[in-house]
Amino acid sequence: MSSSKLLKGSLATIILKLLKENEKMYGYEITQRVKEITAGEFKITEGALYPTLHKLEAEGMLSTETQKVDNRIRKYYSLTKEGNAEAQTKVAELEEFLLNLQKLLNPKLGMG
Amino acid sequence: MSSSKLLKGSLATIILKLLKENEKMYGYEITQRVKEITAGEFKITEGALYPTLHKLEAEGMLSTETQKVDNRIRKYYSLTKEGNAEAQTKVAELEEFLLNLQKLLNPKLGMG
């Protein structure tokens, strides 16, 4: 992300969430999907994306499968069973985090 | 924050926002206020809080004033004029960020 500076620790969660909806995606596709959904406001850099994908794979959350399309290699990632559970947990945590942040930003909500 | 691990780069914004509402606050008070608003879910650590306050002060966003209460020192922080503008900007940025994050977490919102 260059426009708003930081993904603030939510990149792994975003990836897991996208994979939960899409069965399988490759790295470049993820960057484009995020850009599309956020109307160009989130730009995931490769330097952040690939290390995160590799880490999630090393932790057993993702499995990979390589395909050659148009003479270019695509590395597809999918959620493992463990990754599916982790996605659920992480998304719930992030939603909880966002709610609390909103309470701080909009004091009225804190008194509901 | 120990419960949800990371403040994810939003600590400075939270501080600025609280000071925008409260005129002046001291460090410990900020930690307690955040804990209170988030029902104990955000726990700001001193290791994160104090360096952030010092940085904001060094940048000219905050001014300080020390008071002795009950034989204990309190260092009160207030927004400078520049800090007030910065608070506005940062809060707007964070809100924008949250909206985009919600689009990613709730795909239906992306198609509004």
Place this chain on the structure above:
DNA sequence: TCTTATGCATAAGAAAATTATGTATACTTG
């Protein structure tokens, strides 16, 4: 031909937390 797009990857550095300390006073509880 040169730039942009597609596609992966890693390394160096910076930013922003956590964890662990350290100092000091006040209150509570067994």
Place this chain on the structure above:
DNA sequence: CAAGTATACATAATTTTCTTATGCATAAGA
């Protein structure tokens, strides 16, 4: 009255997670 908890500040070492820079490679468009 001793020990733990709360109040109040501060810094250092470490870790996590980004950005920026670089590298390789193919394809499409100007």
